[in-house]
Amino acid sequence: MTELRNVEADLAHFRTRVLVAGLAVLVAFSLLAARLVYLQVVRHEDFDAQAESNRTAVLPVVPNRGQILDRYGRVLATNFSAYTLEITPSKVEDLDRTIEALGQLVDIQPRDKRRFRKLLEESRNFDSLPIRTRLTDEEVARFTAQRYRFPGVEVRARLIRHYPHGEVGSHVVGYIGRINQREKEDIEDWPEEDQANYRGTDYIGKLGVEQHYERELHGITGFDRVETSAGGRAVRSLANTPATPGNTVVLALDIKLQKLVEEMFGDRRGALVAINPNNGELLAFVSKPTFDPNLFVEGIDADNWKALNESMDKPLLNRALRGTYPPGSTYKPFMALGALELGKRSPTTIINDPGYFMFGGHRFGSPENERGGAMDMRRAIVESSNVYFYSLANEMGVDTIHDFMAPLGFGQITGIDLRGELRGILPSQAWKRETYKRPEQQRWYAGETVSLGIGQGYNSFTMLQLAHAMATLVNGGKSYPPHLALATEDEVTRTRHPVAVAPPVDLAFKPEHVELIRQAMYGVTTGGTATRVFAGAGYLSGGKTGTAQAVSLGKHERYDARKMEEHQRDHSLYVAFAPLEKPTVALAVVVENAGFGAASAAPIARRVFDYLLQDQYPNPEDLAAVQKGQAGRPIGTPLKASEIPWPSENENAPASLRAPG
Numbered sequence: 001m002t003e004l005r006n007v008e009a010d011l012a013h014f015r016t017r018v019l020v021a022g023l024a025v026l027v028a029f030s031l032l033a034a035r036l037v038y039l040q041v042v043r044h045e046d047f048d049a050q051a052e053s054n055r056t057a058v059l060p061v062v063p064n065r066g067q068i069l070d071r072y073g074r075v076l077a078t079n080f081s082a083y084t085l086e087i088t089p090s091k092v093e094d095l096d097r098t099i100e101a102l103g104q105l106v107d108i109q110p111r112d113k114r115r116f117r118k119l120l121e122e123s124r125n126f127d128s129l130p131i132r133t134r135l136t137d138e139e140v141a142r143f144t145a146q147r148y149r150f151p152g153v154e155v156r157a158r159l160i161r162h163y164p165h166g167e168v169g170s171h172v173v174g175y176i177g178r179i180n181q182r183e184k185e186d187i188e189d190w191p192e193e194d195q196a197n198y199r200g201t202d203y204i205g206k207l208g209v210e211q212h213y214e215r216e217l218h219g220i221t222g223f224d225r226v227e228t229s230a231g232g233r234a235v236r237s238l239a240n241t242p243a244t245p246g247n248t249v250v251l252a253l254d255i256k257l258q259k260l261v262e263e264m265f266g267d268r269r270g271a272l273v274a275i276n277p278n279n280g281e282l283l284a285f286v287s288k289p290t291f292d293p294n295l296f297v298e299g300i301d302a303d304n305w306k307a308l309n310e311s312m313d314k315p316l317l318n319r320a321l322r323g324t325y326p327p328g329s330t331y332k333p334f335m336a337l338g339a340l341e342l343g344k345r346s347p348t349t350i351i352n353d354p355g356y357f358m359f360g361g362h363r364f365g366s367p368e369n370e371r372g373g374a375m376d377m378r379r380a381i382v383e384s385s386n387v388y389f390y391s392l393a394n395e396m397g398v399d400t401i402h403d404f405m406a407p408l409g410f411g412q413i414t415g416i417d418l419r420g421e422l423r424g425i426l427p428s429q430a431w432k433r434e435t436y437k438r439p440e441q442q443r444w445y446a447g448e449t450v451s452l453g454i455g456q457g458y459n460s461f462t463m464l465q466l467a468h469a470m471a472t473l474v475n476g477g478k479s480y481p482p483h484l485a486l487a488t489e490d491e492v493t494r495t496r497h498p499v500a501v502a503p504p505v506d507l508a509f510k511p512e513h514v515e516l517i518r519q520a521m522y523g524v525t526t527g528g529t530a531t532r533v534f535a536g537a538g539y540l541s542g543g544k545t546g547t548a549q550a551v552s553l554g555k556h557e558r559y560d561a562r563k564m565e566e567h568q569r570d571h572s573l574y575v576a577f578a579p580l581e582k583p584t585v586a587l588a589v590v591v592e593n594a595g596f597g598a599a600s601a602a603p604i605a606r607r608v609f610d611y612l613l614q615d616q617y618p619n620p621e622d623l624a625a626v627q628k629g630q631a632g633r634p635i636g637t638p639l640k641a642s643e644i645p646w647p648s649e650n651e652n653a654p655a656s657l658r659a660p661g
Contacts (some may be wrong), residue, residue: 005376023655045070057226060200061470064217066246068173068209069351070255076173076644077210079159083135084446085143086128089120091152098150099131105146106139108132111301119299120179128202133160133298146399161203162472164585164610164647167290169258171318172251172418172484174208175293197221206296209249209484210416216488231266245491252281252486256646257611257626261286264604264618266627269592271463273482274352275306276472276609277577277586280501282416283463284587287319302630312567321416324460325590328546328597329384330575331455333517334469335392336377340513344396347516357390360447364390367412367547381520382528386454400445401452402428409508410461415502417480420588424465427458466504466588474542474577474586475520476507518542530574531600532632539613543576543605544596548590569593572629573600578609585612593631600629609636 003472068077083142085106092098099116102108113133119129135143140155147153161176179187179202197220204218205211222243227236263273265288274284289311295304308316317323339345353372357364360440365387366372380388393401406412410448411426412439426429429444451457464482472479485499525534529545548571572594577586579612587605594600611618616638618626 005100006471035126054113054253059224059474061222061225061240061243062159062200063221063225063243064245065161065176066217066219066488067201067248068217068260069248069250070253071251071379071486072254072256073250074255075164075254076169076251076255077161077163080162083140083155083158084130084158085132085135085139086130086154086156087116088152088154096154096645102131102143102150102351105130105142106132106135113121114300114303115301118302119178122620124617128154128156129437132299133158143441147359163293165255165259166292168262169253169285170208170209170290170293171287171320172209172253172258172285173293174212175206176203176210177206177296178202178299181202186271187401192487197225203297207618208292208418209251212419213249213485213488216249217246217305219491221246233411236506239546243488248489248491249485250487250489251484251494252276252283253484254283256641256644258286259616260611261604261608262288262290263623264607264626265591267596267598267627269313269629270590270594270601270607271320271323271588272589272604273463273467273580274585274612275321275471275482277475277480277583279473280482280504281486282482283612284318287317287321287323289313290316291315297366307639318418318420319590320463321418322422322462323618324422324462325571325573326459326548327455327461327466327650328548328571328573329386329455330544330546330573330588331459331465332381332384332389332453332574332599333521333544334405334408334410334473335389335396335401335453335491335515335518336381336520337473337509338396338401339377339392340516341509342396342399342400342404345377345398349376351375351380351385351388351391353385353387355379355387357387357450359394362447364450378516378520378523382523383518384545389453390450391453393449393451396449396453396566397429398449398452398649399430401449401601402426402431405469407505407521408472409465409479410469412465414464414468415465417485417499418484421464425458425460426460427452431460454620455546463590466573470575470577470588471586472507473509473514474583476511476514477507478504479507480504493612518577519579521577529598533598533657537608537609537633540580541576541578541609542580543574543602545602546573546575547571547597548573570595572597574598574605575601576609577604580614585609586640603629603631607634610634611641615641617644 050541060263065079067075070076085102087098089095099108099113108131116131123129135155135190143155163170163173163175172559183204187195199221201221210217220243222241224240225238227238261284269289270288272284272286273282275282291308307414307476340347353370355366355370355372355373364386370385371383375385375388405426411424413423414422432444433442452459468482481502483499483501483562487496487498489496521544522540524530524543524545530543534541570593572591573589574597577583587608589601589604591600606620607618607626617640618634619636619639620637622638625635
């Protein structure tokens with residue numbers, strides 16, 4: 001018997017199922033619509049920005065680095081545009097094979113590979129690193145035709161820093177180099193605005209003016225928004241904010257004078273600092289030997305680094321800033337000024353000089369060529385009496401000497417606009433307690449004070465400190481901070497802004513005391529140890545020779561340079577100022593292991609004064625004699641300094657980078 005279906009019930013059940021299904025579809029479409037509204041309306045701006053980001057990229061535009069000029073506008077550091085071949089290691093599967101293949105297209109020398117490996121050790125894997133710089137047009141064309149074979153390798157147009165005068169003034173100008181890992185970590189601690197300004201920047205000042213004035217020279221980074229292809233390559237520029245070039249830094253330095261002084265040193269080691277006592281401007285700041293800063297710009301290769309770093313002459317040491325020396329007899333004028341200012345001695349006090357000074361059973365000697373006899377203050381300076389200043393130091397005491405000398409800048413940081421200045425040693429009882437550990441070493445013995453009077457003992461100063469002190473003395477006690485930079489110049493508007501310098505400190509020396517010391521130092525050039533060197537000068541000057549021990553001698557040993565190794569011989573020093581009445585230059589010079597101050601150091605000072613005051617330049621014969629330490633007064637007829645040709649920036653450029661014409 002066939003079962004009859006309840007049609008009405010089935011229909012109701014069907015309608016219910018349709019309704020449920022319809023509701024389900026409605027809910028699904030509602031959710032879809034809500035999601036669509038959320039994506040298209042609520043998140044529209046976010047996704048639009050992401051889409052735009054996928055389509056475009058914001059690239060930093062690195063600014064042109066500012067130039068460095070000397071006081072007369074001569075270019076000391078500039079930029080050249082050149083092509084470099086660069087590899088991003090993270091995008092290269094087989095680095096060695098890639099480099100070998102590239103060597104078939106462009107000339108890659110073993111030194112290029114060694115330099116690349118050194119950069120690779122110092123950089124992150126995703127940094128773009130140069131394997132070859134300064135590509136020729138032909139090399140660029142060959143690589144471009146084969147570029148598809150080398151993912152992760154690019155030819156880039158870069159501005160390469162160039163130092164047109166090579167080794168001349170290298171310790172002052174300094175150099176730039178690639179930012180290393182430690183410097184990147186330092187940058188991460190900078191304010192966000194400063195960090196943003198270094199995005200895309202691969203190079204930073206490492207030494208000298210390049211380092212100290214990094215922020216001025218760097219400029220302001222620009223940005224370029226470009227449309228990119230699916231492969232990430234730029235297709236076209238959409239908008240840009242141009243970079244602002246770095247400022248030009250103008251130095252007080254006269255690079256022609258700097259070059260002359262470096263030539264006069266020849267192959268000898270030493271330093272010279274020449275300063276204007278009326279404002280603290282540094283006219284020459286020489287350290288010998290020098291080095292070529294161009295070697296460091298793209299990363300120095302291992303062979304050159306080894307030669308510089310392991311050289312016995314230490315060419316990387318800035319002797320003017322970081323070389324410390326006993327001042328020897330150049331310290332005596334300052335001791336005499338201290339005696340006058342502190343009322344320890346009058347100018348007419350007579351001290352008998354028998355050629356030695358006895359203290360505590362110890363005999364403090366004098367050079368055999370000293371005349372000796374009755375010494376007043378002027379004669380003691382002119383004839384460089386050791387005994388006079390032995391006894392003076394003993395009377396003053398170490399702490400009194402320290403307290404007078406410190407304001408003159410001895411043993412102090414001068415504040416020059418270069419990093420890395422050494423303080424040197426101006427001894428005191430407190431200094432000794434802090435320096436030594438054992439109680440018997442910490443104690444100051446009275447006999448140690450005696451040798452301080454002639455610039456020996458613990459005394460150890462830089463030529464910068466000695467020149468600064470001389471400048472302060474001869475201008476009556478006004479201490480101007482020594483500085484290299486005169487001004488910065490806006491590259492766009494050409495507006496010059498003087499570099500801010502701290503006001504001078506007036507030590508308030510009595511004019512009659514200063515005049516007595518100046519006249520005594522004038523006597524050194526007319527009847528003292530520098531007479532032969534300054535004979536016939538067309539101006540009056542004052543100076544003081546000095547001979548400083550490089551090594552200590554035994555109690556019964558006599559100094560004999562002929563029996564000593566070259567590096568053990570005495571240093572030759574000279575401090576001076578000119579003209580006598582209104583000094584415009586004060587200087588300090590040391591020639592290492594060159595003996596008597598009048599033989600090697602004073603002739604260099606004489607020719608510096610001749611250059612600055614009389615527009616004179618030594619002729620080749622005279623220059624050769626100075627280099628050998630065999631000169632006195634100038635030999636023959638000097639050349640006219642203003643007529644000495646000076647190479648242009650273009651003449652000193654590498655051949656591949658010279659401008660046409």
